[in-house]
Amino acid sequence: MIIWDLVVVGAGPAGLCAARVAAAAGVRTLVLDRAVHPRYKTCGGGLIGTSLSAVAGRIEVPAHDRVDRVTFTRDGRRGFTRRHGTPLVTMVRRDEFDDRLRAAAVAAGAEVRGGLAVRGLDQDPDGVRVRLADGTAVTARTVIGADGSSGVTARHVGVRFRQVDLGLERELPVPPAEAARWRGRLLLDWGPVPGSYAWVFPKGDRLTVGVIAARGEGDRTRAYLRDFLARLGLAEVPAEHDSGHLTRCRADDSPLRHGRVLVAGDAAGLLEPWSREGISFALRSGTLAGAAVAAGDLDRYARDVHERLVPSMRAGHRLLEVFERRPDVFHALLATPAGWSMFVRFCQGRASFDRTLDRVPVRAALSLLDRLPPLRPRPASAGRPLTAAPR
Numbered sequence: 564m565i566i567w568d569l570v571v572v573g574a575g576p577a578g579l580c581a582a583r584v585a586a587a588a589g590v591r592t593l594v595l596d597r598a599v600h601p602r603y604k605t606c607g608g609g610l611i612g613t614s615l616s617a618v619a620g621r622i623e624v625p626a627h628d629r630v631d632r633v634t635f636t637r638d639g640r641r642g643f644t645r646r647h648g649t650p651l652v653t654m655v656r657r658d659e660f661d662d663r664l665r666a667a668a669v670a671a672g673a674e675v676r677g678g679l680a681v682r683g684l685d686q687d688p689d690g691v692r693v694r695l696a697d698g699t700a701v702t703a704r705t706v707i708g709a710d711g712s713s714g715v716t717a718r719h720v721g722v723r724f725r726q727v728d729l730g731l732e733r734e735l736p737v738p739p740a741e742a743a744r745w746r747g748r749l750l751l752d753w754g755p756v757p758g759s760y761a762w763v764f765p766k767g768d769r770l771t772v773g774v775i776a777a778r779g780e781g782d783r784t785r786a787y788l789r790d791f792l793a794r795l796g797l798a799e800v801p802a803e804h805d806s807g808h809l810t811r812c813r814a815d816d817s818p819l820r821h822g823r824v825l826v827a828g829d830a831a832g833l834l835e836p837w838s839r840e841g842i843s844f845a846l847r848s849g850t851l852a853g854a855a856v857a858a859g860d861l862d863r864y865a866r867d868v869h870e871r872l873v874p875s876m877r878a879g880h881r882l883l884e885v886f887e888r889r890p891d892v893f894h895a896l897l898a899t900p901a902g903w904s905m906f907v908r909f910c911q912g913r914a915s916f917d918r919t920l921d922r923v924p925v926r927a928a929l930s931l932l933d934r935l936p937p938l939r940p941r942p943a944s945a946g947r948p949l950t951a952a953p954r
């Protein structure tokens with residue numbers, strides 16, 4: 564029986580980056596996914612600058628649009644549009660993007676097998692047995708769990724979450740006139756449910772339209788998406804995909820490793836809490852996990868994540884708090900030069916999010932928001948720490 568140096572569970576951005584880095588360093592690497600690439604994934608597919616930097620020189624990004632204009636609305640009203648001289652967000656379809664990451668991992672020497680769902684893990688000090696749904700098993704010295712926000716590896720490691728949100732999304736094929744209306748521009752709407760927002764992301768002949776809000780507000784979140792689509796005249800467009808998915812942000816003290824199993828990306832709850840942007844966190848944490856395995860130093864992974872990713876997550880929690888309290892004032896602040904500059908810096912990823920929020924005008928705006936009374940409290944269920952559990 565083969566004993567792999569590394570088995571990666573999940574062939575999304577986190578798993579495929581981990582596999583590429585480890586395999587390139589000579590680690591015998593197998594990636595398992597229950598799906599076969601190219602596969603659909605519920606996701607806006609908006610790549611910020613941090614994501615582009617993480618894949619630069621590794622893959623050619625299959626962009627369907629590069630937006631330099633953003634329209635902001637507050638529950639459909641008070642709209643304004645800002646333009647930046649250079650692209651802010653690059654729009655991809657996840658089936659195509661992830662398939663390029665798969666090809667890069669294979670080119671580096673990893674083996675990727677699709678159509679194999681992992682059921683569970685058993686480990687002892689020497690290695691890990693990865694149990695598959697078809698009754699077989701594979702054995703590895705180390706496992707990287709990258710099976711997304713509801714996966715089995717988070718349960719094995721005991722990942723705890725402080726924030727769980729529900730994202731609903733539709734992929735809409737649109738006629739040329741509608742596509743032209745959106746080309747180069749995205750829309751963000753700050754919604755009626757605390758901490759919620761909706762988006763339109765243009766992708767050539769398709770629009771990705773979605774909403775995200777704290778879990779526990781399912782009816783209101785669905786109603787928000789319905790109203791948003793109706794306002795934009797898109798309610799009757801037949802969807803190519805109509806799906807929902809949970810996003811989860813880790814608690815500050817949540818583990819990133821249990822024995823010989825590391826978790827990365829959504830499986831670790833690594834996600835920017837305000838925007839719920841997760842691709843850059845998946846790409847970066849996967850890379851760090853793969854590098855730790857290649858170096859034979861598993862301890863290094865948690866240190867690297869705490870140093871490079873956790874400060875931005877803390878900043879995101881802070882921004883979400885003030886955004887939830889006063890989305891109306893948040894909206895108004897975005898129209899100011901300081902607010903727009905903060906947004907541009909976030910999209911471009913020129914500085915880490917914590918450094919962006921630490922700039923004097925942004926700090927002043929956040930403390931102003933702190934002093935205002937909240938419009939509505941976040942639902943009690945939304946912030947409760949949760950341990951990864953079967954759904």
Ligand SMILES: Cc1cc2nc3c(=O)[nH]c(=O)nc-3n(C[C@H](O)[C@H](O)[C@H](O)COP(=O)(O)OP(=O)(O)OC[C@H]3O[C@@H](n4cnc5c(N)ncnc54)[C@H](O)[C@@H]3O)c2cc1C
Binds near residue numbers: 845
């Ligand atoms: C509605 C919505 C919109 C979003 N929009 C954006 C956006 O515009 N930009 C952005 O940066 N982020 C966005 N995100 C977040 C982003 O999608 C995730 O953070 C990102 O996909 C995480 O990557 P990952 O590799 O950790 O996990 P995933 O991309 O979820 O990949 C996990 C892989 O594991 C596989 N898998 C799962 N279970 C098993 C199993 N038991 N056995 C084997 N394989 C398994 C799956 O098939 C999948 O291929 C959005 C999320 C949602 C829900």
